[in-house]
Amino acid sequence: MSRNTQLLVKKLSQTMFVTACAVGFTMATNAAPVAISTAITAKSGPVFLGDSTDYPFSEAVRAGNTLYLSGQIGLKEGRLVKGGIKPETKQTLDNINATLLKYGYQKSDIVKCMAMLTDMDDFDDFNDVYRAEMAKPYPTRSAFGVSELAAGASVEIECMAVK
Template sequence: MAFYNNKVITTLSSAVLMAACSLGLATTANAAPAKANVSKSAPIFYGDGGEYPFSSAVRVGDTLYMSGQIGTKDGKLVRGGVKAETKQALDNINSVLLQYGYQKSDIVKCMAMLKDMDDFGDFNEVYKTELAKPYPVRSAFGVADLAINSSVEIECMAAK
């Protein structure tokens, strides 16, 4: 008799499980489709880079991604080495920020590329005077060469 009761219980359990699954499938089929979490803000590309194939900045939502800046003024590399170039590159970054409605305090990440890592101290000296605490997160890389023989290139991202 115990065998018969176990078989009945197993059969009934399977039937109840199948009915519950069928009900769940029927309910799911009639439910409204889930909405994907889609950004309402498509990328906006600013500037065309002039003769070069890049934008000066791209905004996605409230984040502004800027192209790297070197220490040029009026189309020429400033004189004075890494300190002067760093100051000018950060001035150029500030100009891009202001042009698109951001400010230095909106910067959240920077990447610095230095042609000579021995210039790291001089670079940091200027960087600290141009940006305020809390400083953005940052990476620094030693590179073999930079455009127009510059000593430093800085790329930043800003968010509101």
């Protein structure tokens, strides 16, 4: 092969290599946003769950894998259980569990709870029942003292669960 032919082959090889790299880079650059865009648009919006009631809220809302529960109180068969903070806390947690199960979750999926108590002197009794009903590792939790709750309840608990 002559020297001119060797130089020509070398130049063509370099040009083809640079062109192939440029095409590959352009394809990769243009392909990445399409994959990201598809993933983002594939997400669905929140799903509002629960029977329609006389009150303006949903029983639960599922957004992705997270289930947000409305606050629960110690109602059983439409009436607040009697006996104070311990039976109310137990019934409240039973109601939360029933709601979780209804939508395919369980207590171990709970990641956050917010408790509202009308008397912070009941905090230790509340914790006794909460500890007995919930398993380790416990979800994160906040507790607030409030002046009044619906239906004269002593405790209301709101939770979030993730699968």
